[in-house]
Amino acid sequence: MTTRKHIHIGLSVAPTWLMNDAWRRDDSNVENVFSTDFFVEIAKRAEKAKIDFLFRPDTLFMKPEMIAGSPGFSSLDPTIQLAALAEHTSKIGLVTTASTTFYPPYIVARQIQSLNILSKGRVGWNIVTSLDGNENFGISEMPSSEDRYRQAAEFSDVVHKLWASYPSDAIIADRQTGTYGNPDALTRTDHHGEFYDVAGPLNTPAFGNGKVPLFQAGASPAGRDFAASVAHAIFAATPDPEVARELRSDLRERAASKGRDPDDIRILPGLNMYLAPTREEAREIFAQTHARMDPRRMIAKVKELIALDLTDHPMDARVTADMLPPADTVVRSKTHGDLVRRLIERDQPTVKDLLTRPEVMGSSHWIVVGTPEDAVNEIAAWADINAGDGIIALPSGSHKSVELFLDQVVPGLQERGLFRTEYSGHTLADHLGVK
Numbered sequence: 001m002t003t004r005k006h007i008h009i010g011l012s013v014a015p016t017w018l019m020n021d022a023w024r025r026d027d028s029n030v031e032n033v034f035s036t037d038f039f040v041e042i043a044k045r046a047e048k049a050k051i052d053f054l055f056r057p058d059t060l061f062m063k064p065e066m067i068a069g070s071p072g073f074s075s076l077d078p079t080i081q082l083a084a085l086a087e088h089t090s091k092i093g094l095v096t097t098a099s100t101t102f103y104p105p106y107i108v109a110r111q112i113q114s115l116n117i118l119s120k121g122r123v124g125w126n127i128v129t130s131l132d133g134n135e136n137f138g139i140s141e142m143p144s145s146e147d148r149y150r151q152a153a154e155f156s157d158v159v160h161k162l163w164a165s166y167p168s169d170a171i172i173a174d175r176q177t178g179t180y181g182n183p184d185a186l187t188r189t190d191h192h193g194e195f196y197d198v199a200g201p202l203n204t205p206a207f208g209n210g211k212v213p214l215f216q217a218g219a220s221p222a223g224r225d226f227a228a229s230v231a232h233a234i235f236a237a238t239p240d241p242e243v244a245r246e247l248r249s250d251l252r253e254r255a256a257s258k259g260r261d262p263d264d265i266r267i268l269p270g271l272n273m274y275l276a277p278t279r280e281e282a283r284e285i286f287a288q289t290h291a292r293m294d295p296r297r298m299i300a301k302v303k304e305l306i307a308l309d310l311t312d313h314p315m316d317a318r319v320t321a322d323m324l325p326p327a328d329t330v331v332r333s334k335t336h337g338d339l340v341r342r343l344i345e346r347d348q349p350t351v352k353d354l355l356t357r358p359e360v361m362g363s364s365h366w367i368v369v370g371t372p373e374d375a376v377n378e379i380a381a382w383a384d385i386n387a388g389d390g391i392i393a394l395p396s397g398s399h400k401s402v403e404l405f406l407d408q409v410v411p412g413l414q415e416r417g418l419f420r421t422e423y424s425g426h427t428l429a430d431h432l433g434v435k
Helices: 036-048 064-068 078-086 105-118 145-165 221-230 241-257 279-289 295-306 334-347 351-355 372-384 399-415 428-432
Strands: 008-012 053-055 093-099 123-128 171-174 179-181 214-216 233-236 266-275 366-370 390-395
Touching (some): 008 266, 008 399, 036 399, 053 428, 078 093, 078 105, 105 123, 105 145, 145 221, 221 241, 233 241, 241 266, 266 279, 266 399, 295 351, 334 351, 366 372, 372 399
Parallel strands (some): 008 053, 008 390, 053 093, 093 123, 123 214, 266 366
Antiparallel strands (some): 171 179
């Protein structure tokens, strides 16, 4: 019998199951969204299921009007939250998020290496260039995508130099001789670049060999080039398997062109799952979650995504490809916008249909509305055609989706030989096979 390749599984602790109207459910536990105990319980259950890692995305801005009807972007600091979870787990990886556009590289290098020490090598860094929040950091306008990724490349280079500047074996701690460490083992960074001047060395030692897996989510040409250069895993927005296969193929080719082993880059599509014991219940949860979506808000979102104003169009009018603005029109997120453009080019939906599509209502990720078995079948089907190397689970609509994912979806994947039944290592690099 042929052994199936194991996929990698991350679980978002954002929490996605409270989005839109889902927080209003009696079982949402929304009162505990800022409670450590609430997430400790999820972390323990995820580790029991042998999940590769917990994934904590982040934003650095807040729109006050958003909290009128949902938690919006209310959140704890991801690195601090994961440090708390590290104390209650021992194997599961912990992937935090830090912006290269707003933070200083010395602070990021220190925070992530500190979490790596506290977790004994289980940390990962989700590198983001951010889409918003510039006014919170004294920046009048967001830099272009190309400029942000050029800055991110220098930023990640500085962070790696800082991690290497204080190796773990520099600490000797010889009580007899009174020698604590070897000063010669530490190196000055002395980085002088376009964006940063950093002297170094870091004042936090590396954990072990200091290997920290890097995650990235950019899908624009500049984002793909950057990801192919440095990332070990890609948090991908791919609503269908063909988009996922194209992204995977392209990133592997780009990685190879940069002298990297294509197998060292893993494509992990985000998967929104609205789960219930029956499909009817799942569809009801999805409908309830989006019941109060204001068409005017969705029209504004379409304009933000693709610069197409549908304000004066009848709801039953078709949205056709010839209505689309030029592809190089500047929009907030080209990655998300391109997904909506492809939807219009492919389906030519009515305005009403477009405003209720997951690509517009949600975050453009792959979506399953159904039973745990439906989710297992879809994940297996994507794996069989190499549409990715795993998933980052985004349980949605109900806290029950989290429970069903961990208690039924993951065991279903294990039964099919698609996922581990035991951890074979202790660090996140071990789980992902990062060398």
